[in-house]
Amino acid sequence: MKTPLRAIALALSLALGSVGAQAQVAPSAAEAAAYTGLHAAAHKGDVAKIQRQVASGAALNATDAYGRTPLHVAAFARQREAIRALAKAGADLNTLENDRYDAVTIASVADDEATLKVLLELGASAKQVTSRYDGTALIAAAHLGHDGVVRQLIAAGAPLDHVNNLHWTAVIESIVLGDGGARHQATLKALIDAGANLQLADRSGQTPLVLAKARGYSTMVSMLEKAGAR
Structure with missing residues (x-):
């Protein structure tokens, strides 16, 4: 007993x-399909588009309806080069989304050691x-x-x-x-x-x-x- x-x-x-x-709520397929701008580029890992969006003045830390920034989206999608490009452009690595998760915790919960390593190397807390x-x-x-x-x-x-x-x-x-x-x-x-x-x-x-x-x-x-x- x-x-x-x-x-x-x-x-x-x-x-x-x-x-x-x-x-932790990752973007749904419908949300991802509806993304535009930096969120879409981050989800797809399109570094060239990220660079173009940044050059045209896109808001690096803009949020979707769930409070996810492009960096959060890239972390969920395991798009490490997108994370590097966003960080290089000055994105906040430590922003919390609506449920108070940051990119580090997103990668940690996903058991995504490679993405976590990139985030920590870039200075995420x-x-x-x-x-x-x-x-x-x-x-x-x-x-x-x-x-x-x-x-x-x-x-x-x-x-x-x-x-x-x-x-x-x-x-x-x-x-x-x-x-x-x-x-x-x-x-x-x-x-x-x-x-x-x-x-x-x-x-x-x-x-x-x-x-x-x-x-x-x-x-x-x-x-x-x-x-x-x-």
């Missing part, structure tokens, strides 16, 4: 996992507070077990111990919203190796170690115990 704590954690994982999967949960790109990536993304964000100075409005850190989300598998284990290892605080507890006072034990994630339990977690 599941313990009450484990049952609660599982329910939260399912509920928030479903919400998280829908929180890994430190912003994003989403309806007042989280970070690191927390979102840890939730999803995107370990390569997590390592990139850590290297870029992402705040290791940010606490979102659910009172969860990246460490906690890697456990509570993870599946305990290899990629979530690698995510937790990256956070431990980087020096994340393993004693920060959730709103109920449950530490990462207690949460890992409750879910039966023995490998994570071992990792946390070896790192001195209590």
Whole structure:
């Protein structure tokens, strides 16, 4: 029989996992087809058109109905050369769209390491507070077990111990919203190796170690115990 704590954690994982999967809204096919100007060029990765639009005075940070700039659109479409062209022209790399996501978090949630690398090299921040949960790109990536993304964000100075409005850190989300598998284990290892605080507890006072034990994630339990977690 599941313990009450484990049952609660599982329910939260399912509920928030479903919400998280829908929180970022990429342009629909209809929206993309209706785009003009820089938004259309960004979606298609048409660098020459971006350059022409910029030369003619197009607004680099103009938004569509969902608050997406051309940079957001390029990030969703994995159009890295378009991102470079927009950045070179002076586009804001850190603008938030209507659901408070930036390009870094968009790439992180998509497990798009190549696009994330370009954004970070261009100077996009890994430190912003994003989403309806007042989280970070690191927390979102840890939730999803995107370990390569997590390592990139850590290297870029992402705040290791940010606490979102659910009172969860990246460490906690890697456990509570993870599946305990290899990629979530690698995510937790990256956070431990980087020096994340393993004693920060959730709103109920449950530490990462207690949460890992409750879910039966023995490998994570071992990792946390070896790192001195209590």
